Amino acid sequence: MVDILQQIFSFVFGLLMVIGLCGFIYKRHAQEWEQLARVYGRKWTPPIAVKHRRSMVLHKEGEPARTYAGIVTLGVYSDGIGLKPIPWLAPFHSPVFIPFGDIKGWQQKWYWDGPSVELVFSKTPALQIIMPAKQIDWISSQQPGEIPLSAEVSPRTNWPWATQAMAFVSLFMVVTVIAISAYKYANL
Numbered sequence: 001m002v003d004i005l006q007q008i009f010s011f012v013f014g015l016l017m018v019i020g021l022c023g024f025i026y027k028r029h030a031q032e033w034e035q036l037a038r039v040y041g042r043k044w045t046p047p048i049a050v051k052h053r054r055s056m057v058l059h060k061e062g063e064p065a066r067t068y069a070g071i072v073t074l075g076v077y078s079d080g081i082g083l084k085p086i087p088w089l090a091p092f093h094s095p096v097f098i099p100f101g102d103i104k105g106w107q108q109k110w111y112w113d114g115p116s117v118e119l120v121f122s123k124t125p126a127l128q129i130i131m132p133a134k135q136i137d138w139i140s141s142q143q144p145g146e147i148p149l150s151a152e153v154s155p156r157t158n159w160p161w162a163t164q165a166m167a168f169v170s171l172f173m174v175v176t177v178i179a180i181s182a183y184k185y186a187n188l
Helices: 002-029 031-040 133-142 161-186
Strands: 049-060 066-076 080-085 096-099 103-108 116-121 124-132 149-153
Touching: 002 031, 031 049, 031 096, 031 116, 031 124, 049 133, 066 133, 116 133, 124 133
Parallel strands: 103 149
Antiparallel strands: 049 066, 049 124, 066 080, 080 096, 103 116, 116 124
16 A cells, blocks of 8 residues: 555656646746737737748847747738747747837848748847748738838847757768668668
């Protein structure tokens, strides 16, 4: 009986530790989003046009970028855009609504697979959102006005060169291991 109680206690303790650690990680990941939501947070209402599973990066100078790869719902309203991550993949992320008048954008070289745009907001100038340029084009095609985009590259130096260099080195290592393995296998 004591062994069963000890196993139950160990299981419950371990489960609570995992839940607490996951909660801490998710809450930490939401810090910049919460800053955005304090200014632009509002309840999600049905937009004029919506696209699900969109990607974006939330960046604050001096902090690691927060990537939302394929988990953001993007809504276009007559006076702004709405962003809402999938709740069970991004807890602590309430929906935000950003008026078009608060948005300013620049060309950016964040993604490898296509052009991107950096959006800066007048009420939260320390935060930037980087999106694929195709998403910005889609937003502009859905509403009467356009998001003002500068033809110049962003004045901020937030290009993820270290992350992209690590990705390139990792890709090189994987290709090398596969090539060596294939060569050894062919010479058996």
